Amino acid sequence: NAGVMQNPRHLVRRRGQEARLRCSPMKGHSHVYWYRQLPEEGLKFMVYLQKENIIDESGMPKERFSAEFPKEGPSILRIQQVVRGDSAAYFCASSPRLPQSSYEQYFGPGTRLTVT
Amino acid sequence: AQTVTQSQPEMSVQEAETVTLSCTYDTSESNYYLFWYKQPPSRQMILVIRQEAYKQQNATENRFSVNFQKAAKSFSLKISDSQLGDTAMYFCAFLDSGAGSYQLTFGKGTKLSVIP
Numbered sequence A: 001n002a003g004v005m006q007n008p009r010h011l012v013r014r015r016g017q018e019a020r021l022r023c024s025p026m027k028g029h030s031h032v033y034w035y036r037q038l039p040e041e042g043l044k045f046m047v048y049l050q051k052e053n054i055i056d057e058s059g060m061p062k063e064r065f066s067a068e069f070p071k072e073g074p075s076i077l078r079i080q081q082v083v084r085g086d087s088a089a090y091f092c093a094s095s096p097r098l099p100q101s102s103y104e105q106y107f108g109p110g111t112r113l114t115v116t
Numbered sequence B: 001a002q003t004v005t006q007s008q009p010e011m012s013v014q015e016a017e018t019v020t021l022s023c024t025y026d027t028s029e030s031n032y033y034l035f036w037y038k039q040p041p042s043r044q045m046i047l048v049i050r051q052e053a054y055k056q057q058n059a060t061e062n063r064f065s066v067n068f069q070k071a072a073k074s075f076s077l078k079i080s081d082s083q084l085g086d087t088a089m090y091f092c093a094f095l096d097s098g099a100g101s102y103q104l105t106f107g108k109g110t111k112l113s114v115i116p
Helices: none
Strands: A005-007 A010-013 A019-024 A029-037 A043-050 A053-056 A065-068 A075-079 A088-096 A111-115 B003-005 B010-014 B019-021 B024-026 B032-039 B046-052 B064-069 B074-079 B088-096 B104-106 B110-115
Touching: A005 A088, A010 A019, A019 A088, A019 A111, A029 A075, A029 B104, A043 A065, A043 A075, A043 B104, A075 A088, B003 B088, B003 B104, B010 B019, B019 B110, B024 B074, B032 B064, B032 B074, B046 B064, B046 B074, B074 B088
Parallel strands: A010 A111, B010 B110
Antiparallel strands: A005 A019, A019 A075, A029 A043, A029 A088, A043 A053, A065 A075, A088 A111, B003 B024, B019 B074, B032 B046, B032 B088, B064 B074, B088 B104, B088 B110
């Protein structure tokens, strides 16, 4: 059973460009979470999605950031008009349809975004 | 809002010795889960151990155990017989299981170095 997949692993964008980060959850998982890790910091929650629904986006910046988890395909975190402060590691995690069973979230390897 | 505090930015331990990492949290909730995650240099987030707040018995996983003091809101991690592969960042995390969002709140981490 493959783990959570994220691509690309490394992404370099110039200021003003768009960044698209992809996350494929573990097989059978229908809940996806995105977290951001700034240098020397812990992970910060951004958004929680189920298939075709955003459940909690309380951690998402109000502008330029959006996320989706379509019925088919991976979850996408999209950052428009990137700025240097967006440089960070972005982690995706997934959990089963019924997270109440253990509340464990399984993390992907992360995407390191560098904005030049 | 919940907060998680890890007061030890860095620690070191001799190989085969025992080390304890501290974590305190602040919440008004009664139903929650606590986790310790390990992040080695590869940056992959790996779940080390989980504790349900309603369980009085401390969780153990092989060489890893916790000291959960609910009244004191303390959740320390003990690593016995430390191995070189234990060198990593360790993050304490909190999840409010009654909120419906299942977002993890992380501390800033403790960098553990195991010395040969």
